[in-house]
Amino acid sequence: MKARWKGKASEAKASADPMSKIVSQLQSSLIDTGTCGLLSSCSVLIEVDDELADLLNRACFGRPRITAQKDKQWFQLDMEETFYLCFSLKCLKVIGEDVSTKSNEELWEYFKSKKPVFPISYKAYSHLRHKNWVVRLGLQYGVDFVAYHHHPALVHSKYAVLALPEGDNDLNGRLRVWSDVHCTVRLCGSVAKTLLIVIVNSNGLGSNSPSCLEHYTVEERTITRWNPEQSREDQRGLQNQTKEGII
Amino acid sequence: MTLEDSSLQNQTSADDSSSPVSASPPPLPPLFSSSAATVVITMDSEDWESCSDNEVYLEDRNEDDDEEDCYSSGSVSSLQFRKDISKARWIDDLAMAEVVEKKGKMWVTMGIVRNGNTYCSIEETLFLVEIGALHVLDGNDIHLSLKELYEKLSDGKSGCDWELFEVYRHLKSLGYVVGRHGVPWSVKGQKIKSGTCSLESSQESNELLEPEQENKNSIMELFDNMQITEVAPAFHVYLPNSKFRKSSPGDPSFILCMSRGGPPSRVEIEAVERKHGAIPLKFCHVENGRVSFFSFAKVELPVLP
Numbered sequence: 001m002k003a004r005w006k007g008k009a010s011e012a013k014a015s016a017d018p019m020s021k022i023v024s025q026l027q028s029s030l031i032d033t034g035t036c037g038l039l040s041s042c043s044v045l046i047e048v049d050d051e052l053a054d055l056l057n058r059a060c061f062g063r064p065r066i067t068a069q070k071d072k073q074w075f076q077l078d079m080e081e082t083f084y085l086c087f088s089l090k091c092l093k094v095i096g097e098d099v100s101t102k103s104n105e106e107l108w109e110y111f112k113s114k115k116p117v118f119p120i121s122y123k124a125y126s127h128l129r130h131k132n133w134v135v136r137l138g139l140q141y142g143v144d145f146v147a148y149h150h151h152p153a154l155v156h157s158k159y160a161v162l163a164l165p166e167g168d169n170d171l172n173g174r175l176r177v178w179s180d181v182h183c184t185v186r187l188c189g190s191v192a193k194t195l196l197i198v199i200v201n202s203n204g205l206g207s208n209s210p211s212c213l214e215h216y217t218v219e220e221r222t223i224t225r226w227n228p229e230q231s232r233e234d235q236r237g238l239q240n241q242t243k244e245g246i247i
Numbered sequence: 248m249t250l251e252d253s254s255l256q257n258q259t260s261a262d263d264s265s266s267p268v269s270a271s272p273p274p275l276p277p278l279f280s281s282s283a284a285t286v287v288i289t290m291d292s293e294d295w296e297s298c299s300d301n302e303v304y305l306e307d308r309n310e311d312d313d314e315e316d317c318y319s320s321g322s323v324s325s326l327q328f329r330k331d332i333s334k335a336r337w338i339d340d341l342a343m344a345e346v347v348e349k350k351g352k353m354w355v356t357m358g359i360v361r362n363g364n365t366y367c368s369i370e371e372t373l374f375l376v377e378i379g380a381l382h383v384l385d386g387n388d389i390h391l392s393l394k395e396l397y398e399k400l401s402d403g404k405s406g407c408d409w410e411l412f413e414v415y416r417h418l419k420s421l422g423y424v425v426g427r428h429g430v431p432w433s434v435k436g437q438k439i440k441s442g443t444c445s446l447e448s449s450q451e452s453n454e455l456l457e458p459e460q461e462n463k464n465s466i467m468e469l470f471d472n473m474q475i476t477e478v479a480p481a482f483h484v485y486l487p488n489s490k491f492r493k494s495s496p497g498d499p500s501f502i503l504c505m506s507r508g509g510p511p512s513r514v515e516i517e518a519v520e521r522k523h524g525a526i527p528l529k530f531c532h533v534e535n536g537r538v539s540f541f542s543f544a545k546v547e548l549p550v551l552p
Binding site: 015018019020128130131132133147149150159166175176177178180181182185196197199219220221222223224225226227228229231232233 | 534541546
């Protein structure tokens with residue numbers, strides 16, 4: 001299954017404008033402007049100028065808020081996006097309810113308190129982002145994330161992603177029963193995505209500090225249904241199935 | 248249990264009125280309405296490689312249709328008439344049947360060969376008896392009914408059980424070549440061992456055998472332990488292939504693993520993968536006659552520009 005580009009020009013457009021470049025532009029622009037986010041429950045709000053708004057849109061971080069304010073625009077970041085910008089790209093500061101800047105450790109604790117599975121979902125998010133995949137929340141498809149080759153305006157998301165912790169302390173709770181496997185694979189198939197599970201092993205390090213993250217290991221697997229009725233005579237069909245995760 | 252019970256019930260009444268040799272074999276569900284040799288599957292011939300966006304969706308719809316068919320076709324199709332019926336003798340010590348009279352082409356892809364003789368596992372025996380292609384006798388030349396063979400399947404000595412048989416039948420009825428994991432198709436100059444079935448010939452095969460025996464000890468325990476996942480390689484599956492030879496079967500297309508109780512965990516998948524190197528694995532889930540196959544393939548997403 002190849003990347004499903006939206007229209008003929010999209011692929012060329014994407015390769016002329018690689019995501020890694022857009023994200024590093026966003027990174028330096030956020031640093032230059034000294035942008036601060038405002039922590040509000042599970043979201044972080046940032047106020048940006050037109051140039052940053054454009055970069056956020058193109059890099060697919062946050063969702064723009066439509067406001068009557070003319071000169072500046074507001075963006076709403078989710079927890080994974082925020083932590084990626086703060087901790088991995090070191091280009092964002094977040095101000096908490098007490099008007100002081102939150103350290104990465106404080107943010108980490110805060111996000112964990114809001115979402116116990118945060119260490120795992122963040123590792124999966126950052127793992128894919130580091131490979132320059134565009135990652136967005138996947139709730140509307142019943143999964144944790146969806147992963148795109150490039151901006152969603154240019155390409156359909158290829159993977160529906162579930163972030164699963166290795167071992168028994170499975171806070172995510174997904175795919176533990178066959179009915180859920182059937183359900184998830186079927187849903188992904190009907191929206192032409194491949195189910196990707198990102199298995200995060202904390203290697204017994206716990207999650208006391210975000211510095212644990214670099215020692216977490218990650219394994220990627222695709223789950224696909226094999227249809228014996230459709231694969232009888234097609235050698236390639238079978239091979240395609242097993243190689244489906246590879247582009 | 249209810250599934251087995253009701254099947255037994257059906258078959259008993261059918262057997263009373265007609266022997267497998269008769270021209271009107273017992274009615275069977277549509278899945279095994281045709282023999283492996285004659286089955287014709289209407290297939291979508293679309294080239295997977297050249298799928299456009301729309302076709303991706305189309306395929307999914309086809310898949311749905313397929314499933315609808317399986318669900319809704321309540322009509323019971325009948326089997327074709329067979330005049331070529333092979334004969335085999337059930338050997339309790341082996342929990343296998345020794346073929347004494349071969350008729351038809353199915354023996355190219357069925358039965359294991361030991362010392363010039365062909366032996367059928369319980370799943371092969373049952374599959375052939377169900378489609379009316381095999382007549383099975385016991386040691387005293389008395390005909391074994393389908394009921395008696397179903398009982399042999401459920402007594403746990405054969406290393407197979409109802410779910411495994413359903414998987415076997417599903418793939419066989421589509422023309423796949425299916426052999427037991429850990430049991431070579433043919434071994435030159437080696438006699439079949441008695442004691443238990445030939446699965447003994449490989450240590451790995453005990454994975455298939457042992458859980459069954461344990462489970463049989465206590466049915467209640469089986470139900471209590473439903474949540475415990477057991478993952479074991481069960482079958483070697485080859486795509487339908489007229490050139491298949493038991494003497495040189497080659498690597499299977501994939502090894503089929505049964506995952507009971509729940510989906511396999513990463514650790515379980517990896518344990519089986521490590522053992523079997525490059526041969527792909529598929530995992531199978533059977534529930535109430537519904538057989539589904541999944542692959543949990545390890546991938547590595549590329550680093551994009």
